Amino acid sequence: MERRWLNHYPPEIPSHAEYEVKPLFTYLKEAAALRPNHTALHFLGKDISYASLYSQCKSFANGLLQLGLQKGDRVAIMLPNSPQSVIAYYGALMAGGVVVQTNPLYTERELSHQLADSGATFIVCLDKVFARVAAVKEMTSLRHLIVTGIQDYLPFPKNVVYPFVQKKQKPHIIVDLTYGPYVHAFKKMVSKSSDEDVSVSVDPMEDLALLQYTGGTTGAAKGVMLTHANLVINAKQCLLWTHRDGPGDDIVLAALPFFHVYGMTVCMNQGIMTCSTLVILPKFEAKEVLETIHKKRPTLFPGAPTMYIALLNHKDVSRYDLSSIQACISGSASLPSEVQQKFQSIISGSLVEGYGMTETSPVTHANLIHGKQVKGSIGIPWPDTEAGIYSSERGEFVAPGEVGELLVKGPQVMKGYWNQPEETAAVMQDGWLMTGDMGYMDEEGYFYIVDRKKDMIIAGGFNIYPRDVEEVLYEHEAIQEAVVLGVPDPYRGETVKAYIVVKSGATVTEEALNTYCRKHLAAYKVPRLYEFREELPKTMVGKILRRALLEEEKEKQKQEV
Known part of the structure; x- marks a missing residue:
């Protein structure tokens, strides 16, 4: 294939790089040797140096080995962003373990599936979710539960006050913990274990670093097998793209959750590779993020579209100085052009849209941060x-401008799905990963996603891509968020329905939106149904849950029958 995109590469970005592939944790060791006193983590007022972080990771690794961890054992981490999540991650890798990142919001049903499927024998969890973990333990291979609380790494006096504040605000969360042979205190385990170097041999090209669960391109949640090399190379590719390589003075705002592969790669792994300071937030709250940017002056802010939308629409956004931010790469969902332009106007650098998926560690595409940026393109x-x-129908790659399925190939592509060779074979062909996303490439080599295969709406014989409609809706001055679905229709097969969140203080009617859309969209793409909401269901990364809305629609239809 003709690689038209290479014509846009600036001299600073090579089309091919030689990657020094080492076990992922090696980069933390090197950072600690190079800048031992530099702040690695800033967490709600507490600073941890690279020397201290590395020491605690080694102690955690030795603690796991003392409990019987063997190379290749799976270690689940069920934590929000915190020093503990970083220590557990790198410590588990040092001990030869395979990390299984687990969403702290998982229900018992979701948790039991992931833990049983992965065969995890260790889990590191927050005290607030301990009851959920304990409830599913007998359905899994779990042998050891390692428990921590947010207060464990807060500075004085926050660490003393926090438990009382939580008890007052959330009295329904009762933590009943009895430590023993199988339940361990994280803080005690780190403080009591040796911080001597751990000598577990790891082959970065073959040995797994991570089992990351995803819905994938087909079927139910599957464990994506990512090697040390996959994660190292993707973080290195990210550094090349941002024109950063080696030690620097970057400050990375880590508001994306580390348990999501995007936050893990572009915030945590990339930050540690460059000896940067990670400013860690346990969850995204618009006001807290604005205050943090104003005070801590981060230079990099990887995020998701809904994060940038929330900041732009915060009533006090103009009171905060966001000019320290030099680069933002937006992922996990499509970035509306209107949002990109407005957010870029209040920072000193660029906000660009990128693309990736769990199966690719995760990033494969992005617009240039220092170069040509194309509206509506993933870069x-x-x-x-x-x-x-x-084109699966024609069995060939198609010409520029033609819509088909996006296929990708590269050193960041997964090893396969955990214990699912048939599912792996269904999406991997001759090294190519079938993404399940429909898109096209233009004449210059820029790529565009028109939508997921499964999200495409077929109404009256017409193919309708939700993103086309959503882009138009986002340009309306009264709309804060919008998502478009295909819902069953007895005449058209499916029809277009738009879910709308209106900006604070703004008003708009269904009739007005209908008139507006007819000016900007072909008649068959115009939503036939509108539903106004105060908020839309989202993942913790900020991705709008279309599936949840579809389930609601199905339930409504059942009740109407």
Whole structure:
């Protein structure tokens, strides 16, 4: 294939790079040797140096080994962003374990599936979720539960006050903990274990670092097998894209959750590779993020579209100085052009849209941070990454401008799905990963996603891509958020329904939106149904849950029958 996108690469970005592939935790060791006193983590007022972070990771690794961890054992981490989540992650890797990142919001049903499927024998969890973990233990292979609380790494006096504040605000959360042979205190385990170097041999090209669960391109949640090399190379590709390599003075705002592969790669792993300071927030709250940017002056802010939307629409956004931010890469969902332009106007650098998926560690494409940015495009492939648009009907890659399925190939592509060779074979062909996303490449080599295969709406024989409609809705001055779905229709098969969140203080009617959409969309794409909401269901990364809205629609239809 003709790699048209290479014509846009600036001299600073190579089309091919030589990657020094080492076990992922090696980069923390090197950072601690190079800048031992530099702040690695800032967490709600507490600073942890690289020397201290590395020491605690080694202690955690030795603690796991003392409890019987064997190379390749899976270690689940069920924590929000915190020093503990970083220590558990790198410590588990040092001990030869395979990390299984687990969403702290998982229900018992979701948790039991992931833990049983992965075969995790260790879990590190927050005290608030301990009851959920304990309830599913007998359905899994769990042998050891390691428990921590947010207060464990808060500075004085916050660490003393926090438990009382939580008890007052959330009295329904009762933590009943009895420590023993199988339940361990994280803080005590780190303080009592040796911080001597751990000598577990790891082959970065073959050994797994991570089992990251995803819905994937087909079927139910599957464990994506990512090696040390996959994660190291994708973080290195990210550094090449941002023109950063080696030690620097970057401050990374880590509001994306580390238990999501996007936050893990572009915030945590990339930050530690460059000896940067990670300013960690346990969850995204618009006011707290604005205050943190104003006070801590981060230079990099990877995020999701809903984060940027929330900040732009905060009533006090103009009171905060966001000019320290030099670069933002938006992922996890499509970035409305209107949002990109407005947010870029209040920072000193660029907000660009990128693309990736769990199966690719996760990033494969992005617009240039220092170079040409194309409205509505996910950008161009990263170094050493191949991409093409494929027609399954014709069995070939198609010409620029034609819509088909996006296929990608590169060193960041997964090893496969955990214990699911048939599912792996269904999406991997000759090294190419079938993404399940429909898109096209333009004449210059820029790629565009028109939608997920499964999200495409077929109404009256017409193919309608929700993103086309959503882009128009986001340009309306009264709309804060919008999502479009195909809902069953007895005449058209499916019809277009738009869910709308209106900006604070603004008003708009269904009739007005209908008139507006008819000016900007072909008649068959115009929503036939509108539903106004105060908020939309989202993941912790900020991705709008279309599936949840579809389930609601199905339930409504059942009740109407």
